[in-house]
Every structure is written in C-alpha cells, then in structure tokens.
Amino acid sequence: MTEAAETTAPEPATEHVPNRKECQILSAARTQFLEQGFAETSMDGIARAAGVSKATLYAYFPSKEALFRNLIEIECSQKCTDVPKPDFDLGAEQALRELCAHFVARFLTREWAAFFQAVSSERWRYPELCHRYFNSGKQNVLDLVAGFLDEAKAKGLLAFDDAQMAAEQLLHLTISDLPMRVALGLELRSEAEYQRVMESGLAVFLKAYAP
Incomplete structure (x- = not known):
C-alpha cells in the first residue's frame, strides 16, 4: 500500500x-x-x-x-433501561405477564403520562418532535421485546416467523387503548380493569403463537 x-x-x-x-x-x-x-x-x-x-x-x-x-431523545434512549428481563425458566406465560405488566404500569405512572401528553400536545406545531418520539421510542421497545421473544422461541416456548411483528402484537393486545387514553387526557380505566385486559390479551397471544 x-x-x-x-x-x-x-x-x-x-x-x-x-x-x-x-x-x-x-x-x-x-x-x-x-x-x-x-x-x-x-x-x-x-x-x-x-x-x-x-x-x-x-x-x-x-x-x-x-x-x-x-x-x-433522552426519554427514548432510557425507555428500555428499566425493563425487567423475562425469566423464561418460569415458562412463557409468567415471564411475559411480568414483562407486559411493566409496560402497563408505565402508562399508569403520572410522570410518564404527563411527558407523553406534553409531546402529543405539540403534534400540530412540531410534528417532527412527535415523529421522533414515536419512531425512536417505539422502535427501541420493539427491538427489546422482539429480542425477548426470540429467546422464548429458542427455548421452544413460542413459534413465530417475525419477531418484530409478534412483539408489536403482544404490546397491542396487552396495553389496549391505554396509550390513546393517556395521550387524549381521558379518564383511565381502573388498574384492575387494565389487569383483566392484559391477561386476556396475553392469553390470545400465547394461543396464537403456541409451538
């Protein structure tokens, strides 16, 4: 050279x-x-x-x-730092229940909800901020959850083709309308009701992706 x-x-x-x-x-x-x-x-x-x-x-x-x-940017980068790693030695149902409960509890946290509302309230004046928050934050969470699901698949606990799609479906099924209610400042359902919704969504997910 x-x-x-x-x-x-x-x-x-x-x-x-x-x-x-x-x-x-x-x-x-x-x-x-x-x-x-x-x-x-x-x-x-x-x-x-x-x-x-x-x-x-x-x-x-x-x-x-x-x-x-x-x-x-800080919120998006830290969004996954406190997510508990599922212990799949306990089985898929218990491990994913604890994981989904974490995300439900986060939306019910007053401080997190206030930040979420602060961002969504600026969607008309600063749409790029909302896009950044949605795309970056969402992708961080999906990447993390998809990684957990791949681990469960490797252990023979789940069967799917697309980990990212499975992760998105899991979150939608267990969190339900909670993000929209928070963003719009609507009255939230009770914690017990969200627990019931989460359990029902988790049951559907496990049935769909049973090996």
Whole structure:
C-alpha cells in the first residue's frame, strides 16, 4: 500500500455525557414541561428554575424546541433501561405477564403520562418532535421485546416467523387503548380493569403463537 493511500480509521463517536450544569437545566426543563406543558413553559422560567443565567441556558440549548427535542431523545434512549428481563425458566406465560405488566404500569405512572401528553400536545406545531418520539421510542421497545421473544422461541416456548411483528402484537393486545387514553387526557380505566385486559390479551397471544 502506498503512503498516499494509507488512511487512519475514524475514531468511533463517543456518547455525549451531560455535565452537572447541563443536567441541572435538563432536570428543571423536564419539571417545567410536565407541570405547565410545552406552550406555557418559557426559557426565562427554565433558567430561573435551573439557577442559571439565560446566557448559560442558551449556550447549551439555542431554543426551547432544541431543549424539548433533547429531552425526547433522552426519554427514548432510557425507555428500555428499566425493563425487567423475562425469566423464561418460569415458562412463557409468567415471564411475559411480568414483562407486559411493566409496560402497563408505565402508562399508569403520572410522570410518564404527563411527558407523553406534553409531546402529543405539540403534534400540530412540531410534528417532527412527535415523529421522533414515536419512531425512536417505539422502535427501541420493539427491538427489546422482539429480542425477548426470540429467546422464548429458542427455548421452544413460542413459534413465530417475525419477531418484530409478534412483539408489536403482544404490546397491542396487552396495553389496549391505554396509550390513546393517556395521550387524549381521558379518564383511565381502573388498574384492575387494565389487569383483566392484559391477561386476556396475553392469553390470545400465547394461543396464537403456541409451538
């Protein structure tokens, strides 16, 4: 190889880690957005809540939209960090019941619901933010659940052709109308009712994909 042809491989991109000041801003902004919604939240209010000057705030985030977009990216990246890994040694039914119960409980969490509503309320003014949240967040969850289902298939507990499709069907069957009710701010059914819906959906899924 000639000297001119030699190239140095680019170093892999490193993940951005927020410093203490940036974390202060993000935490304050999240609280403001959850309590007041996107439209009613101001950069002045975020700066005051974070205990920083407006110059410092704008040095990190040039606009309220950029700050909100950053929070959406964090939400999407962290969406699967606390999902319990199913123990398929307990059998498919018990393992998937615990997995689906986690997602149902997440939608019933007030803070998560408030963030979900804050994003959906901006669908007309900032549709790209909603697209980012939907596509990135949804895909992260589907990839994770599909991986779990592939593990169950490898153990002979389930039989399917498309893990991504099976994962999407599992979530739709067990979560039902919960996301739509949260997004629209409608009254939710009782926790017991959602438990009943989840159990029924899980039974349908297991019957459909029994080996």
